Amino acid sequence: MVSLPEELRVREIAARQRVEELQVGVAELELRLEEARESLSRLEITRETVAQVLAELSAPQGEQDVPVRDAAESIETSAPHGIGAMTVPPWRDGLVVAVLPDVYRDMVEVVADAPGPLQAKQIVPRIGLPATTGKIEGTRAKLKRLVERGWLDEDTPGRFTLARRGPGRDRFNP
Incomplete structure (x- = not known):
């Protein structure tokens, strides 16, 4: 028969191992979250740049200086799939x-x-x-x-x- 103090010690060791495993998982998730945020930032910048280029290409001569924000708004849509830039303006x-x-x-x-x-x-x-x-x-x-x-x-x-x-x-x- 196992004594109560011994059983508690075994459970404490198991719980400590589980906490350590979860901490490693959290660290990995934080790294993945940072990578995803970086990717999102690059995509936002790319979308704004593409919007500006498209606006400049389609603007009549003399109207080439279209602000980035206006260009992006002219091409953005609320797409159900969550992507904010249209490929077909x-x-x-x-x-x-x-x-x-x-x-x-x-x-x-x-x-x-x-x-x-x-x-x-x-x-x-x-x-x-x-x-x-x-x-x-x-x-x-x-x-x-x-x-x-x-x-x-x-x-x-x-x-x-x-x-x-x-x-x-x-x-x-x-």
Whole structure:
């Protein structure tokens, strides 16, 4: 039979080991938290820089000095996934297709060159992707994003055209 003082000593040793293990875990978590904060800081700076560059690229000549805060606000959105910068900015007068990411720019150019409305399945091979269901659905989602942001119109469901007020109508249709 084990004596009560001996049992308490064994439990005390076990509890002390558990405390030491938890302290090591806390130290590791503090290190990971600091790394995550540093990464967040770099991402915030990158987002602000990208916003400023996009604003400068899309600003009419003579308006190149856009404050960083204004540039960031012009591109930010409250996205449900928590990311604060848009890769596809909303279209507005003076904004050129060149500010779009490559794949979005390609889609707008394909739609602009078409004689009429196009479906996603028609656009996919023209931008160099295989005509698989996944690529078609991904492209459709991107096309709808372009509609939401004013670059394209979708008058008939699933059929996309250049926005009537849109991006460089004069550039694509003289």
